Amino acid sequence: MSGGGNKKKPTKTQGWEEAGSEFYQESYPTDAELDALQRDPNPKHLATLLPSKQTRAAATIRIRTNDNRTIRRQTASRSRRDSTVHRRASTAGDVQVAMLPDLSENLSNEQTTWEEIMQIKGMPVPMSQKKEMKAKILNEPNLRLQGYEQLNWKRRKIWRQFISRLKEMHTKIELWRSALKRIEGHFGTGVVAYFIFLKYLLFLNLFIFTVIFLFIILPTILLVNSDTQNPPNSSNVVFDLIQGTGFMEHSLLFYGFYPNETFDYLVNESVMYYNLPLAYVCITVVYFATSLVSMVKSAANGFKERLIEGEGQFYQYCNFIFGGWDFCIHNEKSAAIKHKAIYNEIKACLAAERLEEMKQNRTKGEHTKLIIVRILVNVIVLAVLGACGTAIFFVFQEFRNESSDDYFEGLLFQFLPSITIVCFNILVPFLFKYLIQFERYSPLVVVRFTLFRTVLLRLASIFTLYITLGSVLTSSEKPNCWETFAGQQIYKLVITDFATHVILTFLVNFPRAFIARHVENKFIKLVGEQSFDLPKHVLDVVYLQTLCWLGCFYAPLLSFIASLIFFFMFYIKKFVCLVNSNPSATVYRASRSNSMFMIVLLVSFVSVVAPLAYSFSEVEPSRGCGPFRDLPSVWSRVEFTFYSTPDWVQSVVAFLSTAGFAVPVFLLLFLLLYYFRAVNAANRQMVVVLKNQLVLEGHDKQFLLERLSKFIKQQQEHQKRLRHVDVLQDGDTNISSN
Amino acid sequence: MGQGRSQFSEEELQDYQDLTYFTKKEVLYAHQKFKVLAPEKVGHNKNAKLPMSKMLNYPELNVNPFGDRICKVFSSSRDGDCTFEDFLDMMSVFSEAAPKSVKAEHAFRIFDFDGDDMLGISDLKQIIERLIGKDNHLGEQEMERLIQNVLEEADLDDDGALSFAEFEHIIDRSSDFLNVFRMRL
Numbered sequence A: 001m002s003g004g005g006n007k008k009k010p011t012k013t014q015g016w017e018e019a020g021s022e023f024y025q026e027s028y029p030t031d032a033e034l035d036a037l038q039r040d041p042n043p044k045h046l047a048t049l050l051p052s053k054q055t056r057a058a059a060t061i062r063i064r065t066n067d068n069r070t071i072r073r074q075t076a077s078r079s080r081r082d083s084t085v086h087r088r089a090s091t092a093g094d095v096q097v098a099m100l101p102d103l104s105e106n107l108s109n110e111q112t113t114w115e116e117i118m119q120i121k122g123m124p125v126p127m128s129q130k131k132e133m134k135a136k137i138l139n140e141p142n143l144r145l146q147g148y149e150q151l152n153w154k155r156r157k158i159w160r161q162f163i164s165r166l167k168e169m170h171t172k173i174e175l176w177r178s179a180l181k182r183i184e185g186h187f188g189t190g191v192v193a194y195f196i197f198l199k200y201l202l203f204l205n206l207f208i209f210t211v212i213f214l215f216i217i218l219p220t221i222l223l224v225n226s227d228t229q230n231p232p233n234s235s236n237v238v239f240d241l242i243q244g245t246g247f248m249e250h251s252l253l254f255y256g257f258y259p260n261e262t263f264d265y266l267v268n269e270s271v272m273y274y275n276l277p278l279a280y281v282c283i284t285v286v287y288f289a290t291s292l293v294s295m296v297k298s299a300a301n302g303f304k305e306r307l308i309e310g311e312g313q314f315y316q317y318c319n320f321i322f323g324g325w326d327f328c329i330h331n332e333k334s335a336a337i338k339h340k341a342i343y344n345e346i347k348a349c350l351a352a353e354r355l356e357e358m359k360q361n362r363t364k365g366e367h368t369k370l371i372i373v374r375i376l377v378n379v380i381v382l383a384v385l386g387a388c389g390t391a392i393f394f395v396f397q398e399f400r401n402e403s404s405d406d407y408f409e410g411l412l413f414q415f416l417p418s419i420t421i422v423c424f425n426i427l428v429p430f431l432f433k434y435l436i437q438f439e440r441y442s443p444l445v446v447v448r449f450t451l452f453r454t455v456l457l458r459l460a461s462i463f464t465l466y467i468t469l470g471s472v473l474t475s476s477e478k479p480n481c482w483e484t485f486a487g488q489q490i491y492k493l494v495i496t497d498f499a500t501h502v503i504l505t506f507l508v509n510f511p512r513a514f515i516a517r518h519v520e521n522k523f524i525k526l527v528g529e530q531s532f533d534l535p536k537h538v539l540d541v542v543y544l545q546t547l548c549w550l551g552c553f554y555a556p557l558l559s560f561i562a563s564l565i566f567f568f569m570f571y572i573k574k575f576v577c578l579v580n581s582n583p584s585a586t587v588y589r590a591s592r593s594n595s596m597f598m599i600v601l602l603v604s605f606v607s608v609v610a611p612l613a614y615s616f617s618e619v620e621p622s623r624g625c626g627p628f629r630d631l632p633s634v635w636s637r638v639e640f641t642f643y644s645t646p647d648w649v650q651s652v653v654a655f656l657s658t659a660g661f662a663v664p665v666f667l668l669l670f671l672l673l674y675y676f677r678a679v680n681a682a683n684r685q686m687v688v689v690l691k692n693q694l695v696l697e698g699h700d701k702q703f704l705l706e707r708l709s710k711f712i713k714q715q716q717e718h719q720k721r722l723r724h725v726d727v728l729q730d731g732d733t734n735i736s737s738n
Numbered sequence B: 001m002g003q004g005r006s007q008f009s010e011e012e013l014q015d016y017q018d019l020t021y022f023t024k025k026e027v028l029y030a031h032q033k034f035k036v037l038a039p040e041k042v043g044h045n046k047n048a049k050l051p052m053s054k055m056l057n058y059p060e061l062n063v064n065p066f067g068d069r070i071c072k073v074f075s076s077s078r079d080g081d082c083t084f085e086d087f088l089d090m091m092s093v094f095s096e097a098a099p100k101s102v103k104a105e106h107a108f109r110i111f112d113f114d115g116d117d118m119l120g121i122s123d124l125k126q127i128i129e130r131l132i133g134k135d136n137h138l139g140e141q142e143m144e145r146l147i148q149n150v151l152e153e154a155d156l157d158d159d160g161a162l163s164f165a166e167f168e169h170i171i172d173r174s175s176d177f178l179n180v181f182r183m184r185l
Helices: A001-016 A015-024 A031-039 A045-050 A051-063 A069-075 A076-091 A095-099 A110-120 A127-139 A147-173 A175-186 A187-224 A237-243 A276-313 A316-322 A330-360 A366-399 A408-439 A443-474 A482-518 A520-526 A535-552 A558-580 A590-617 A634-644 A647-656 A658-736 B002-007 B010-021 B024-037 B037-042 B057-063 B065-072 B084-094 B100-110 B121-132 B142-156 B163-174 B176-180
Strands: A262-267 A272-276
Touching: A045 A535, A110 A127, A110 A147, A127 A482, A127 B010, A127 B084, A147 A262, A147 B024, A175 A187, A175 A558, A187 A535, A187 A590, A187 B176, A237 A482, A262 A276, A272 A276, A276 A535, A276 A590, A276 A634, A276 B163, A316 A330, A316 A443, A316 B121, A316 B142, A330 B057, A330 B121, A330 B142, A366 A408, A366 A443, A408 A443, A408 A482, A408 B002, A408 B065, A443 A482, A443 A535, A482 A520, A482 A535, A482 A558, A535 A558, A535 A590, A535 B002, A590 A634, A590 B065, A634 A647, A647 A658, B010 B024, B024 B037, B024 B084, B037 B065, B057 B065, B065 B084, B065 B100, B100 B176, B121 B142, B142 B163
Parallel strands: none
Antiparallel strands: A262 A272
């Protein structure tokens, strides 16, 4: 590198494009460069002259050398136009024309001009040069588009302006923009992904609420002749409000209030019908389907990225190094922690490599011991989960009918199940965290396992809720309107959960963090300091969302409450994040965490949809209340409607459900699947082949370069010898002439 | 924002909008941010040249281990001193709207300390040292191992350094890069 380095350094420090113009005026080395090469035939130096190394720099240079026609040629539309011109020329049979320089190439129209200006954006040159280039392009004569093209172009221009306006508006009204920036500055992109997820949930719930409001609540308000029932006299409004009893029970909040009528009303003196029960079912299906689609869409995005990334995991270390730093961090303390985190991660990775070696060296005895420990831990975890479920079930059964004269005590009994669930949700994860230490997994697996187990815990509590509701249904003392009863239970759970977050955050964790910050005591610091534990917070919001999905059918207004809660949750979690916690020592990667959120959400979605679907088709609705009274099941409403449709619709649907249709479709899908699988396998094979080829080419190149440099050296020596001989001969002739 | 508007003509703003990934409003906002760095100087001359030490007061650049490199890469005079236009270029590349290829191009230049158009072993070593910070230290052996691993993963043609093509290949496969190589205005 000695001689070559010396030559290159000064030009490079001047700047890349300067260096480019010197080195890469042509795609092949100039004579001057070859001369330089002959002075120093070093393979490394030779390598810089390879065409492949030059294409990038050359692209920059061509622009600089005032020949912007080269860029123009790149635009696709342009080249298409060119080719048509050529074709026209050749059809005229005039070979000469094709040989002449194509004059039309020098003229551009408004559209290509605009496209060129847009291309300048991406070029790595300073602004002043960009301005020059833009001015040059604008100054060139350009054709005005004619006729349809003109119209088309104008339309597109207006559309583009509209989009950019919209974008500007959007940035102005974008929710929590500055808050997100602050969080990002402190905690990096992984944590911000969580807050964006929270925002996504908020909008999802707002959507659900809007649909429900428009198609269920609004018609009910407008069309029902109210004052049908007198709300039972309630003694305490506050208690009713948090329990969903009393006047709340017969309000729009719960299922029981909605009528089973088909409303008729007059529009322009013709009678219109609005079938509320049908709307109720359809809307439920619509918002579940929408949730599923939006989730799958964003999960699939992350999945695709991970597939690309995960092909054999061979860019693990590169990702540390080139994607390790969050460029958005702007806080010194977090920067220090980020340094530390990257350091730890690198260390851990190197250690894991060693661990992998150790693992292979593990003796048989140790191996069996570890397996026994792991099995034991899993059994304990299952036992704990089972115990939690039983406890919740027991509490629910015992205290459901317990009533007390004292209001407070009554309230406590009412809320005991919810409180139990919440308590387990807070305490048991600690136990899981403690247990996993014994299993000696790698850090990544540890995170996944704890997350998985905690999800199981949350789901277990929800399943217990199903079971208790089921037992209520079969018991003799069935409530008057069990749907409303279910709605009340879920409503209480939501309220309790939210209250716990508020209390934990502001009354427990905030003082803890405050004390830890101001007291210089190691023990207190240990107790008080908290880090932002991402999986736990993810579960908090996912749990809330699960409850919301579950409750929306039994308590339509719950979606509104959930939206409100998610709105406040953002601030609560922001407080947790910025005030209570220190940045976590684990590095959360944005792409990975986002798909993780979605997968957890999908799991809980399935756990909600399955029992709901069952209850739709199998469980008999209460006779005394709700839009589905007097029907054998909720779904039968849809069936009845289906039977009233025209015959051809029925026969089409009937045909779709026959084996004659299903089997071919199934086969076709199967074949398609097989085809894509085969293509996938072939592509993968191709990747391997190409990669091997690349490596071989690299070796070839190396080899040839070495040969070339050796050859040049020999050549030089040869010439030197010749010169030497010449000099000697000259000397001889001189002597002889003398 | 009235003050900002008075410093730019409509034409200039149009230029900036066409040549960066920003809208006019964002350009003005960026100028406000730039002005905060040296209120008096920029107040006199909207396109004043700020020395690198001033530029490094910008919060994101201040804590960024590659702050000085970023300034140098974007500075039109190549010594790290930046005018507003350089700053705008910088923020445009770091904005969310900039495509991966543009970001990769600049990232490569930022990481290429010695400017030989290759990320060699010395470049990698510097990157790692800056990444883990001054307070942490990797042993000689670990450093070597790490660089070895990186080269093993990415150096396809086995020449002991990463060319731009190889670097771009890494970036294409890294889903995090787009998230990370970004500064919100």
